[in-house]
Amino acid sequence: MRFVILGDLHYSVDYLEDGQSEARDRIFRLFLEQVAETEPDLVFAIGDTTNRGRIEEMVGLDNIAKESGLNFIRVTGNHDCYVLPKNEIAPFFLGGRPSASETDVYTAFDVANTRFILLDTARDRDFSNYGGFVSDEQLAWLHQQIAEANANPLIQYVKVLGHHPIYNTTRRSTETMLYIANSDAVKEAFANLDKSKQGFYYCGHNHCHSLYGPDDNGWHHIQTADPLDCESYRLIIVEDSRIDVSVINFDLSLPENRNAFETARTSIPQGFTAQDFQKVYGEEHEHNLVVELALK
């Protein structure tokens, strides 16, 4: 199985000048077409897929994804939850799967030897606090998901996806609001995973590529940067006893694509500030990871 993680996309409908929305669509079409060319089984967008959580943003990006033929699975980010209640945005998330909760947006499903657990770490319409939080109801559900994975001999890997990092793991995850406030409670659930299986936590939010682990519980943490800064995404190849994680660069070599990219990323009036590529792209040790599982 091969799957892709797209970092915070920040698709915006707030561009003010002629040509800027066209530049945005050119770039997102290029991004998603190039992802589709790698023929992934699943594509996850790790939150902040939209810049302000407006329905027009979700529909606009979904239309481009459909043109590219991608199976596009969103998890929630803080930006996605700024203006609408979660039950109104829920149909655009989790790849159309129903949420396991009436108030938050989370689910789990199995593909071959892997259990995917999609968390909702975003707060509900809270502009003043863009940090992460996992509800008590969701924590109890997470414990249950891990217990079910432990009881299922077919499951080798548990892959949890949430927008915000666990505190003090990947780059910048100790800075204000750049982590899940109740990270210790989430880690308590991770600690219950049977040691014969391998746990991974995938996050975004901090707009830089980073790897951390294995942590005290043997889990690896994989943070994916936003494509509008880092011109790249992650590809994960899952085999029976081996996981390959890498960073794949988008091809922006045509001058008209490079120009559109610069326009799209520097013209969003609020909610996204373009960063210097060299500062956030990271080094090879923050990109590539191979985890080999000892077969029983």
Ligand SMILES: [Fe+2]
């Ligand atoms: Fe975020």
